[in-house]
Amino acid sequence: MKILQVYKSEPTEDVKKLVEILNRDRNADEFRLYIGEPNYDTLVQKIFANDKTVCWW
Amino acid sequence: MESLKVYILIANRVYNDGIRSGLGLAVENHYAFPVIMNGEFPRFSNYMSENIAWIADMEGKVFSCGAEAPTDLPEGTEIANISLEELGERMREADFIIPYGLPKQSHEPPAACSE
């Protein structure tokens, strides 16, 4: 299972804990939309390269 | 069509509409699990209570994570307590995880919208 975690804002402690559990024993990647000017081509590439995407607040 | 397990995380008091959205998926034969985070409960109008009961009828469930669920809900309306760890473990089996709407506000709402 390959999972992508996307963040629209700085993750809270609750989000970090949930991500830690979701990523356990999985091939995990992440993308931070709130930093600088996001490269949407890279994001789309990652979405299609992973089995599942979770996009946090 | 395959029935999917969908968790809808509600972190902001304004976005309890995620429960209605869950019901929308339940009637499409998916399993909907709206989760109210940290006590951001809705006003329990008849409409809201009926939606929560209907989700349960469709084999889904509404959870409360981070605060005790109210115990004085109308008959047939149930919100189950779940810890953050349990929620994470359950969501490992989810087909979709939907952090709904906006994140939690850092301040209490003003009187104009607090009731």
Next chain:
Amino acid sequence: MAADPNKLGIFVTSPQHMRHILGIAKAAVRAGKKVMVFFTFKSIHLTKSPLFYELAQLCAVEDIAICADSYICEGFDNVNDVPRGLIDKQMRTQAFHGAILDECAKYIVM
């Protein structure tokens, strides 16, 4: 119907990320993918952004819709004030979100 491996579903629930939504949709189209989008609850306010019209042009008519109930609940007229870029049959119910889950192999919440 099996999910289309080249189709990205975008479920919009927040009223504040139009730039990201359009950026992702444009990048998906550049990559040869199809995009299917549903706006619900307070995100329907994004239909009033000029960027929304641009987004609507990227999607097939059957692949972009908004929740009509949400639009009405927010005070808009779903008959006389259909958002620019949409036609009346794109004012839909939550079932459209169900269709996204069924039809799109990839999915993101905005």
